[in-house]
Amino acid sequence: xxxxxxxxxxxxxxxxxxxxxxxxxxxxxxxxxxxxxxxxxxxxxxxxxxxxxxxxxxxxxxxxxxxxxxxxxxxxxxxxxxxxxxxxxxxxxxxxxxxxxxxxxxxxxxxxxxxxxxxxxxxxxxxxxxxxxxxxx
Amino acid sequence: xxxxxxxxxxxxxxxxxxxxxxxxxxxxxxxxxxxxxxxxxxxxxxxxxxxxxxxxxxxxxxxxxxxxxxxxxxxxxxxxxxxxxxxxxxxxxxxxxxxxxxxxxxxxxxxxxxxxxxxxxxxxxxxxxxxxxxxxx
Amino acid sequence: xxxxxxxxxxxxxxxxxxxxxxxxxxxxxxxxxxxxxxxxxxxxxxxxxxxxxxxxxxxxxxxxxxxxxxxxxxxxxxxxxxxxxxxxxxxxxxxxxxxxxxxxxxxxxxxxxxxxxxxxxxxxxxxxxxxxxxxxx
Amino acid sequence: xxxxxxxxxxxxxxxxxxxxxxxxxxxxxxxxxxxxxxxxxxxxxxxxxxxxxxxxxxxxxxxxxxxxxxxxxxxxxxxxxxxxxxxxxxxxxxxxxxxxxxxxxxxxxxxxxxxxxxxxxxxxxxxxxxxxxxxxx
Numbered sequence: 001x002x003x004x005x006x007x008x009x010x011x012x013x014x015x016x017x018x019x020x021x022x023x024x025x026x027x028x029x030x031x032x033x034x035x036x037x038x039x040x041x042x043x044x045x046x047x048x049x050x051x052x053x054x055x056x057x058x059x060x061x062x063x064x065x066x067x068x069x070x071x072x073x074x075x076x077x078x079x080x081x082x083x084x085x086x087x088x089x090x091x092x093x094x095x096x097x098x099x100x101x102x103x104x105x106x107x108x109x110x111x112x113x114x115x116x117x118x119x120x121x122x123x124x125x126x127x128x129x130x131x132x133x134x135x136x137x
Numbered sequence: 138x139x140x141x142x143x144x145x146x147x148x149x150x151x152x153x154x155x156x157x158x159x160x161x162x163x164x165x166x167x168x169x170x171x172x173x174x175x176x177x178x179x180x181x182x183x184x185x186x187x188x189x190x191x192x193x194x195x196x197x198x199x200x201x202x203x204x205x206x207x208x209x210x211x212x213x214x215x216x217x218x219x220x221x222x223x224x225x226x227x228x229x230x231x232x233x234x235x236x237x238x239x240x241x242x243x244x245x246x247x248x249x250x251x252x253x254x255x256x257x258x259x260x261x262x263x264x265x266x267x268x269x270x271x272x273x274x
Numbered sequence: 275x276x277x278x279x280x281x282x283x284x285x286x287x288x289x290x291x292x293x294x295x296x297x298x299x300x301x302x303x304x305x306x307x308x309x310x311x312x313x314x315x316x317x318x319x320x321x322x323x324x325x326x327x328x329x330x331x332x333x334x335x336x337x338x339x340x341x342x343x344x345x346x347x348x349x350x351x352x353x354x355x356x357x358x359x360x361x362x363x364x365x366x367x368x369x370x371x372x373x374x375x376x377x378x379x380x381x382x383x384x385x386x387x388x389x390x391x392x393x394x395x396x397x398x399x400x401x402x403x404x405x406x407x408x409x410x411x
Numbered sequence: 412x413x414x415x416x417x418x419x420x421x422x423x424x425x426x427x428x429x430x431x432x433x434x435x436x437x438x439x440x441x442x443x444x445x446x447x448x449x450x451x452x453x454x455x456x457x458x459x460x461x462x463x464x465x466x467x468x469x470x471x472x473x474x475x476x477x478x479x480x481x482x483x484x485x486x487x488x489x490x491x492x493x494x495x496x497x498x499x500x501x502x503x504x505x506x507x508x509x510x511x512x513x514x515x516x517x518x519x520x521x522x523x524x525x526x527x528x529x530x531x532x533x534x535x536x537x538x539x540x541x542x543x544x545x546x547x548x
Binding site (some may be wrong): 015016044047055119 | 148149152153176178180181182183184185187188192195
């Protein structure tokens with residue numbers, strides 16, 4: 001009897017739990033955010049835009065999440081690289097938004113997707129992303 | 138004293154109520170769907186992709202919703218036009234997905250956004266979209 | 275003494291005269307339209323979107339005008355070809371919106387741009403485009 | 412009796428008044444400009460390209476205006492951020508043209524659109540944009 005190789009994936013139920021946590025943290029802090037959650041192919045599983053958030057934050061949140069799923073790391077990692085070397089080099093990387101607020105999502109050590117947050121300062125975006133992923137624990 | 142010209146808009150709370158209704162209808166029927174809700178500028182307010190839906194349905198749902206918000210009518214209207222006249226003409230219209238499953242959302246007779254559903258047959262997609270909008274009543 | 279080869283071009287003043295005529299005709303008929311005027315390279319010289327016109331008409335008007343300047347003929351010419359042969363062939367042509375409402379603009383027999391109208395039925399769009407170009411006489 | 416949530420919007424009449432003011436200022440200074448005005452969804456309401464302006468300025472003006480409507484701030488805000496920190500980070504933001512000449516348009520404190528100017532130096536572009544918005548007072 002053959003045994004297929006399998007990988008875990010992010011369910012909608014999990015994505016909604018993460019998005020709920022992100023929205024609760026944002027509301028508690030008085031921030032309005034776009035909350036984007038992608039699967040391991042970089043495709044949307046869940047998105048919410050809270051009232052009054054600037055339209056530009058939709059693509060920024062999507063871009064941060066895509067950065068994290070395409071490169072398996074926080075989007076802040078590229079922001080830090082830029083600060084170290086002036087940044088030009090990194091700005092030519094396809095599919096990178098080099099701003100804090102994107103985090104990869106792992107299950108059992110395997111990448112299953114990413115979250116991207118935009119709407120406040122990038123440090124605040126990062127706080128909400130981190131708080132949201134605690135819902136996965 | 139000046140008087141601004143105003144128009145209504147779609148809140149996240151309303152969008153989530155609509156998405157919940159779409160998801161409930163889909164679950165009741167045993168269908169898995171992508172549920173996309175856009176504002177009156179064609180920008181995302183809410184998206185959910187139920188487990189196992191084909192990746193292609195994300196852009197189909199977005200395209201149907203964009204069709205409805207850009208042209209203030211059900212995406213099925215273009216499907217019907219195509220059947221009536223052979224269809225070539227309609228296939229050259231920019232931003233049109235001429236398949237049932239997109240519906241405009243009105244408040245007090247003013248367009249505030251649209252819903253797009255994809256994942257099952259287009260007739261089933263249309264049923265879910267219609268059921269979802271009953272949550273606005 | 276050398277003599278450069280020259281070609282006439284569409285001035286903003288002329289484009290505004292044409293747009294004014296299109297807007298006057300639309301208002302007289304009770305139609306709201308997008309009025310797009312392109313130069314001979316297919317680039318915008320003038321655009322107006324009357325209040326309440328569906329957002330989708332912007333790209334449709336631009337597409338009809340681009341069709342007329344790229345192919346030096348009314349966009350209706352492609353609509354007629356489609357009716358003659360079923361249309362599939364024409365729908366694969368790049369940069370063609372095969373719907374009435376786009377007309378090329380000539381000065382001294384030389385193509386200088388095009389107008390595209392969208393917002394009502396395609397026949398009404400075509401009437402407004404034709405009325406607008408009379409302002410060039 | 413239901414009460415819709417409402418927001419103000421930009422009329423074509425207002426957009427033309429703003430564009431007229433931008434064109435008058437440009438003419439007075441001897442500059443030729445592209446003048447682009449978008450609604451709150453980032454879609455065109457009015458565009459004018461004065462005679463002789465480089466073709467590239469069309470997309471620059473559109474990009475500056477989109478930056479301002481998508482991020483609810485002058486496009487110069489991003490130019491300043493770039494100068495402050497080396498800029499790489501900002502260059503990865505989607506939908507941002509980080510050059511002076513784009514300004515958001517507000518009515519009663521609510522974003523209703525934006526203006527983008529391009530054709531001269533960015534400082535001159537910014538002067539024309541600012542002069543144009545005085546027509547809203």
